[in-house]
Amino acid sequence: MILPVVKYGHPVLRAKGAKIESASADITKLIADMFETMYASKGIGLAAQQVGQVVQLAVIDVRGIEDRPSTLELDGKPADVESIMPLVLINPELTPSGESITAPEGCLSFPEIYADVTRQAFVTVKALNAKGKPISFKCGGLLARAVQHETDHLNGILFIDRMSKKAKDEIRDEIELVQAETKAKLQKTTRTN
Numbered sequence: 001m002i003l004p005v006v007k008y009g010h011p012v013l014r015a016k017g018a019k020i021e022s023a024s025a026d027i028t029k030l031i032a033d034m035f036e037t038m039y040a041s042k043g044i045g046l047a048a049q050q051v052g053q054v055v056q057l058a059v060i061d062v063r064g065i066e067d068r069p070s071t072l073e074l075d076g077k078p079a080d081v082e083s084i085m086p087l088v089l090i091n092p093e094l095t096p097s098g099e100s101i102t103a104p105e106g107c108l109s110f111p112e113i114y115a116d117v118t119r120q121a122f123v124t125v126k127a128l129n130a131k132g133k134p135i136s137f138k139c140g141g142l143l144a145r146a147v148q149h150e151t152d153h154l155n156g157i158l159f160i161d162r163m164s165k166k167a168k169d170e171i172r173d174e175i176e177l178v179q180a181e182t183k184a185k186l187q188k189t190t191r192t193n
Helices: 025-040 141-154 165-170 172-192
Strands: 045-047 057-060 070-074 087-107 110-128 134-140
Touching: 025 045, 025 057, 045 141, 057 141, 070 141, 087 141, 110 141, 110 165, 110 172, 134 141, 165 172
Parallel strands: none
Antiparallel strands: 045 057, 057 087, 070 134, 087 110, 110 134
């Protein structure tokens, strides 16, 4: 089922997700719905907060992105990124490394807004997969950026928080418009309930 994507201005986007204790039927359904929502929205990543759920769960799929390649290491050896796609991260823990790289990012909760964000080049990830089994890997490129972006969401951090003041100032009007539209919808919903 395609879920509504929560837009900037909704308080759920600032909520830190609760740890997931087990890969229950509800979590399995949420994972499937999140993938369907992400694909329908033409995204490469989606965090639970973006569909109104305050849990430590993100889905990612960078297959088919050729202009921004990704790298992957499993057990210290290079591996094919597609071997772990589509990717489910439950309760992820990250160890970023390498130089800082600035590149453009977008976010489904900020429709049509893109700006440069600086992140670490590589990240080592420990998490649980969709079946609740431990996984670990190191990645770089677009996958490292997506993992850091989605894990930030799980902790109530948004990509605008990682932008330089200059980058944020350049898109301030668009950000404020999304926020105002979201708050207006929330007030209308509150009045009708």
